[in-house]
Amino acid sequence: MSDTQTFLLDGEEIPFAPGQTVIQAALAAGHYIPHLCYHPEFKPHGSCKVCTVKVGNRTAASCTLPAQAGLEVESASDEMNDLRRTLVQMLFAEGNHFCPSCEKSGNCALQALGYDLGVMTAGFRHLFPDRPVDASHPDLLLDFNRCILCELCVRASCEVDGKCVFALSGRGIDKHLIVNAPSGRLEDTDVALTDKAVQVCPVGVILKKRVGFAQPIGARRYDASPISAQALADAPRAPAGDGRCAACEEAEEK
Amino acid sequence: MPEQTELREVLAAIVQRHAGAPTRLLQVLRDVQDVRGWIEPEAIALLGDLLGLPAARVEGVAGFYSFLRTDRPARYHILFSDNITDRMRGNTALLDYLCGKLLVERGHVSEDGLVRVDFTSCTGLCDQGPGLLVNGWAIPNTNIERLDCIAQLVLDQAPVTEWPADLFSIQDNIRRRDILLGHDLQPGDALRAAVARGSESAAEAAANARSWREANIAAPQGPLAVLDEIKRAGLRGRGGAGFTTGLKWEACRNASGPMRYVVCNADEGEPGTFKDRVLLSGYADLVFEGMTVCAYAIGAGQGFLYLRGEYRHLLAPLEETLARRRAAGLLGKDIAGLKGFDFDIQIHLGAGAYVCGEESALIESLEGKRGIPRNRPPYPVTHGYLQRPTTVNNVETFCAAALIAAKGGDWYRVIGTAKSAGTKVLSVSGDCARPGIYEYPFGTPVRQVLADCGAVNTQAVQISGPSGVCIAADEFDRRIAFEDLPTAGAFMVFDQSRDMFQVARNFAHFFAHESCGFCTPCRVGTTMLKATMDKIAAGHGTPYDLAEIEKLDRVLHQSAHCGLGHTACNPTLDTLRRFRPTYEKRLKSLDFEPAFDLDGALARARRMTGRDDAGAHLSTEATE
Numbered sequence: 001m002s003d004t005q006t007f008l009l010d011g012e013e014i015p016f017a018p019g020q021t022v023i024q025a026a027l028a029a030g031h032y033i034p035h036l037c038y039h040p041e042f043k044p045h046g047s048c049k050v051c052t053v054k055v056g057n058r059t060a061a062s063c064t065l066p067a068q069a070g071l072e073v074e075s076a077s078d079e080m081n082d083l084r085r086t087l088v089q090m091l092f093a094e095g096n097h098f099c100p101s102c103e104k105s106g107n108c109a110l111q112a113l114g115y116d117l118g119v120m121t122a123g124f125r126h127l128f129p130d131r132p133v134d135a136s137h138p139d140l141l142l143d144f145n146r147c148i149l150c151e152l153c154v155r156a157s158c159e160v161d162g163k164c165v166f167a168l169s170g171r172g173i174d175k176h177l178i179v180n181a182p183s184g185r186l187e188d189t190d191v192a193l194t195d196k197a198v199q200v201c202p203v204g205v206i207l208k209k210r211v212g213f214a215q216p217i218g219a220r221r222y223d224a225s226p227i228s229a230q231a232l233a234d235a236p237r238a239p240a241g242d243g244r245c246a247a248c249e250e251a252e253e254k
Numbered sequence: 255m256p257e258q259t260e261l262r263e264v265l266a267a268i269v270q271r272h273a274g275a276p277t278r279l280l281q282v283l284r285d286v287q288d289v290r291g292w293i294e295p296e297a298i299a300l301l302g303d304l305l306g307l308p309a310a311r312v313e314g315v316a317g318f319y320s321f322l323r324t325d326r327p328a329r330y331h332i333l334f335s336d337n338i339t340d341r342m343r344g345n346t347a348l349l350d351y352l353c354g355k356l357l358v359e360r361g362h363v364s365e366d367g368l369v370r371v372d373f374t375s376c377t378g379l380c381d382q383g384p385g386l387l388v389n390g391w392a393i394p395n396t397n398i399e400r401l402d403c404i405a406q407l408v409l410d411q412a413p414v415t416e417w418p419a420d421l422f423s424i425q426d427n428i429r430r431r432d433i434l435l436g437h438d439l440q441p442g443d444a445l446r447a448a449v450a451r452g453s454e455s456a457a458e459a460a461a462n463a464r465s466w467r468e469a470n471i472a473a474p475q476g477p478l479a480v481l482d483e484i485k486r487a488g489l490r491g492r493g494g495a496g497f498t499t500g501l502k503w504e505a506c507r508n509a510s511g512p513m514r515y516v517v518c519n520a521d522e523g524e525p526g527t528f529k530d531r532v533l534l535s536g537y538a539d540l541v542f543e544g545m546t547v548c549a550y551a552i553g554a555g556q557g558f559l560y561l562r563g564e565y566r567h568l569l570a571p572l573e574e575t576l577a578r579r580r581a582a583g584l585l586g587k588d589i590a591g592l593k594g595f596d597f598d599i600q601i602h603l604g605a606g607a608y609v610c611g612e613e614s615a616l617i618e619s620l621e622g623k624r625g626i627p628r629n630r631p632p633y634p635v636t637h638g639y640l641q642r643p644t645t646v647n648n649v650e651t652f653c654a655a656a657l658i659a660a661k662g663g664d665w666y667r668v669i670g671t672a673k674s675a676g677t678k679v680l681s682v683s684g685d686c687a688r689p690g691i692y693e694y695p696f697g698t699p700v701r702q703v704l705a706d707c708g709a710v711n712t713q714a715v716q717i718s719g720p721s722g723v724c725i726a727a728d729e730f731d732r733r734i735a736f737e738d739l740p741t742a743g744a745f746m747v748f749d750q751s752r753d754m755f756q757v758a759r760n761f762a763h764f765f766a767h768e769s770c771g772f773c774t775p776c777r778v779g780t781t782m783l784k785a786t787m788d789k790i791a792a793g794h795g796t797p798y799d800l801a802e803i804e805k806l807d808r809v810l811h812q813s814a815h816c817g818l819g820h821t822a823c824n825p826t827l828d829t830l831r832r833f834r835p836t837y838e839k840r841l842k843s844l845d846f847e848p849a850f851d852l853d854g855a856l857a858r859a860r861r862m863t864g865r866d867d868a869g870a871h872l873s874t875e876a877t878e
Contacts, residue, residue: 046629047773049813059812064629086809090778124782125850149771158308167310168624169317171607173781175771178317180310182299 007071009033016067023051023062026075032228033075034084034117036091036109036202037150038063040234042159043243048091048150050084050113059083081117088114089123094173096128096145103212104204106220110148111203112227131176136187140198141207147177148203157197159241165191177205196240262300264289269304276305277640279622283316284563284605288389291327291367298324318624318770320374320606321390321563326363328370330408334396335385337376337525338716338760339683339746345384348396349373355405369408375608375764376525377564380683380746381427381690389414390566393421422567426532427690430706432677433669434537434653435693441539442584444660448547449590451479451659480551481507484655486663488675493519493611493648494718494742495817496674499655502645505635507552509643514554516545516597517639517646519616521562523608524719525764526744529679530649532691534561534568537653538575542599544652546584547659549597552645557599560616563606572601608768612816613646614638615770626772627816650679650743670696674735682707684747692745694734701730703745711750714832719744720761721821724754724828754833755840758826759787765822776819779810783823794851795841800830 006013009026016025021044023033037048044063053062054074062075074080091097091110099105113119134142149168154177157165165186169178181188191198198206217223221230268285272278282305286297293316302309316322323331334340334349349360353371358364361372379385382394388404391414400421407417428435485500506514518541522530533541545557561569576599579585589595602620604610610619614628617639638644647655654676658666670676674696680703683689687708694703704712716724717734718741725732725739732738748757766784771777783806786799807823814820830837853872860870 044629046815049773049775049815052813061813066631083809083812086805087774087813090774090782093782094778124778125785127781148774149777164308164310167308167314169310169314170771171318171320171624172766172769172771173777175777178310178313180308182295182309184295 005067005069007067007069007073009073010076014067020067021063022053022065022067022071022073025067026062027232030232031075032231033062034081034113034228035063035231036088036113036148037152039152039200039202041240042152042155043239043241045151045155048087048148050087052080052083052087054080085117085119086123088117088119089121091148092119093122093124093126094129095147096126096131102146102204103207104146106217106223107215108204108222109202109227110146112222115222116226116228127173134179134184134186136185137191138187139193139209140186140191141209142177142179142186143205143207144177146204149175149177150202152200152202153177153197153206156200156240157191157195158245159243160196161192162245163190163195163197164245165189165195165197258296261294261296265297265300266304269301274305275622276307277620277622279305279307279312279315280319280605280619281603281622283312283319283322284603287322291329292323292325294327295324315622315624318607319563319604322605323370326370327367328363329367329411330369330414331387331389332369332371332404332408333374333377333387334372335375335377335379335383335387336373336760337380337383337764338757339380339526340376340384341756341760342684342752343384345373345396348384348398348401351398352401352405355401356408368411374564374606375523375768376527378522378528378531378562379424380526380528380681382425383683387564388417390563391422392424392564392567394424424531424535424567425690426536428532428536429682429688429690430692430694432693432695433657433666434540434650434677434679435691437537437540437657439540439543439656439660441543441579441582442590444540444543444656445546445550445584445590447661448480448550448659449476449592451476451483477507477551477553480547480659483658483663484551487654487658487666488663488673489651489654489658489666490674490736491648492650492654492678492742494524494721494740496736496740499647499651502635502647503548503552505633506554506643506645509636511636511642513556513642514552515639515642515644516548516552516554516557517613517616517620517644518545518557518559518599518649518652519611519613519646520565520649521560521604521608521611521616522565522649523562523611523768524721524742524744525761526681526683526716526719526746527742528681528683529691529743531565531568533649533653533679534565534572538572539579540653540656541649542575542579542585542652544647544654544656544659545599546589546597547655548645548647548652550589550595552643554645555596557597558620558639559599559601560610560620561601561603562610563604566603569601569603576601607770608764609770609816609818612818615816616646617644624770626770648742671733671735671737673737678734678741679743680734680741680745681743682745682747685709685712685749685752686747696735697733699731699733700725700739703734704730704747707747709747709749712747713750713752714748714754714757714829716744716746716748716757716825718742719746720764720825721817722824724757724825724832726832753836754829755790755836758829759791761825762787762822765818769818769822773813773815773819775809775813776815776822779806779814779819780822782806783826787826789851790837790840792851792854793840793842795837797841799841800837803827803830 035051046061046064051062131144154166363370377385379394384396386393489499490496610625615625619625634644766780769780
């Protein structure tokens with residue numbers, strides 16, 4: 001008697017373990033679902049909505065949708081990919097993304113996803129937000145222009161580094177990344193180059209200084225193969241944190 | 255630094271008042287703003303220290319709520335309600351008038367740090383608008399005379415507590431009563447009836463057990479009997495979604511956890527809705543009684559009432575009602591003489607965030623966080639406040655629950671329609687002779703409400719606010735009921751003189767302002783919708799833009815995180831479907847028009863040079 005339960009993803013059977021979400025099971029089984037804010041080492045967040053799939057006549061973000069036996073999930077359809085393309089376009093229009101002059105070009109998940117989904121234009125009027133960079137730190141540059149608000153650095157800093165260097169403030173279209181210092185400058189935080197938060201940025205916000213072009217364009221991660229191929233190799237990874245922030249929750253228990 | 259020490263003392267006293275609990279962060283920040291006029295950067299760092307939270311998290315919460323200011327202090331924060339009904343009563347001209355009197359630019363603190371004047375989302379005074387908030391205190395019926403008075407008080411720097419009381423006098427305007435608004439219950443009646451509903455053996459078991467809660471499990475007839483009545487009544491949630499209340503209570507009762515909670519959602523933010531304000535001002539006992547009945551049925555030990563910041567004036571009277579009920583043994587320990595039935599209610603004040611009306615965002619806010627809707631499942635009935643089982647219901651739902659506890663499910667069931675039992679309290683505003691509160695049995699046609707409120711030449715009615723539906727004259731025979739026109743209570747009337755495009759545009763601005771920004775489609779999509787509506791309003795729209803609106807609607811329905819995003823395009827699409835000519839007459843007869851507005855791009859240069867004459871504008875084609 002087999003204990004393995006399965007659901008259907010685009011007609012193929014996907015096995016899953018209890019507690020897994022649809023994207024976790026799919027990636028583990030070698031099936032790619034496009035995603036941005038989901039990271040295999042962190043608890044699913046569900047904010048970018050790029051991983052949205054169709055279940056029956058409803059839609060849901062596959063990173064937070066619990067896998068259930070018998071689900072019939074539709075992902076690789078024109079309808080879902082059209083939606084994803086629009087969401088990626090929205091992110092391009094929202095921030096200031098100038099790929100040709102960006103040192104993250106070729107290593108950027110947003111750019112790679114754009115190529116993979118066939119995004120040809122931003123599709124929307126650019127918002128051109130005014131977002132000054134923070135170059136205060138001797139070894140790190142923060143270029144907020146490229147922030148897609150995935151909160152990976154927030155989560156990594158809180159859950160893995162135990163520092164809560166990053167947080168979000170503002171609301172709606174004014175939502176923005178802040179750092180944990182009264183001056184609002186990165187140099188006044190306890191961030192370290194070895195922090196998980198520094199390594200996890202999928203786009204070009206958190207950058208190490210003086211190494212931007214050590215790896216030449218053309219020889220970068222997504223120059224070799226598209227993000228859809230690499231995400232699968234990345235997928236089976238142990239969680240980096242337990243989805244909790246020791247610093248914040250200790251305070252709550254009081 | 256003596257100033258720093260002084261600030262620390264002020265903050266420490268406030269934090270102390272809230273028992274140093276991080277869950278009270280929003281309440282702490284409200285108090286700090288009251289004392290300091292804003293949340294200054296030094297206060298954020300100190301509060302983090304005092305509460306044991308990262309300062310960035312304190313800043314994130316302060317930055318989320320509209321009523322909390324982190325930019326500059328002002329002694330007076332004056333906010334004009336900007337619902338469409340306020341617009342129809344001339345709020346824009348009134349705001350300009352006050353800005354002129356006080357010599358300030360809208361949205362900017364005056365040079366001397368005295369005053370800031372701006373718009374805010376609907377404040378729930380649509381039947382006596384335009385509404386106004388001064389440091390959070392509501393003023394109805396704004397007009398020139400009142401603004402003259404207010405301007406003088408501001409210039410004299412009179413404390414708001416000393417302003418003439420008649421400025422703040424708010425009417426209930428109850429126009430039609432039915433079983434709820436016409437109820438004859440005394441405080442405690444429903445609760446005693448609920449307890450008595452248990453068989454005698456249950457009461458005996460409870461008396462013999464160490465506590466009522468223990469008996470609750472061993473011999474649960476009492477609470478189960480109440481649950482049974484609620485189910486038999488067919489009561490559905492009055493917040494708009496219409497979930498079956500009995501099932502919600504039962505799921506929460508059956509969930510395991512160290513503590514269960516009852517939360518009353520009084521974050522009545524839907525533009526055009528104000529019935530909860532009236533229920534909380536005139537029927538507070540009934541609301542608290544319903545919450546206590548719920549606590550009895552599900553075995554909860556703590557309750558919260560989440561009161562929207564705009565209803566700050568109700569806080570003191572509500573606290574008085576709570577104190578009275580405690581003194582009468584209807585709250586606190588051994589309620590109604592039942593050993594171990596311990597339950598109390600705490601009031602939590604919001605600070606200007608419509609999204610907190612969504613139950614999981616409301617719970618986040620209760621926990622002292624940014625009001626972001628959670629991922630679901632799990633649902634609040636199993637993982638709510640502090641991840642514990644929590645029942646969240648609307649103000650009116652608790653009132654109905656109290657009535658049912660007193661009079662029984664069968665009595666309630668026969669009122670209304672088969673699928674919508676009971677009555678609905680409507681907040682009627684807009685173009686009608688008698689705006690105010692109307693209670694009707696479910697199944698009442700829109701036409702009757704219009705006749706009763708004295709509406710003539712009605713062009714359209716927005717049912718249940720911007721996130722509801724807009725109906726035209728040929729649909730006025732439709733009925734207020736979950737199976738036809740479900741509603742959280744808003745009923746905004748527009749006569750033939752109104753421009754329905756501008757109505758939809760006002761709502762598009764509302765959603766963009768209130769999007770929490772968590773998910774991509776809502777954060778960006780509501781902004782794009784607003785920009786498209788503004789483009790059409792400016793005479794630059796094309797058929798392409800109308801297609802774009804339909805695309806945005808599709809994206810938001812498919813992928814937004816919560817109801818706010820799902821419904822954000824509804825008012826635009828509803829009016830586009832029913833009143834298309836009002837859109838089309840604005841369009842340029844072109845297939846495509848670039849979104850880039852060259853004249854608009856010169857606005858900054860005009861501001862810098864202080865010019866706004868015709869010569870500073872590009873000549874635009876005369877629109878026929």
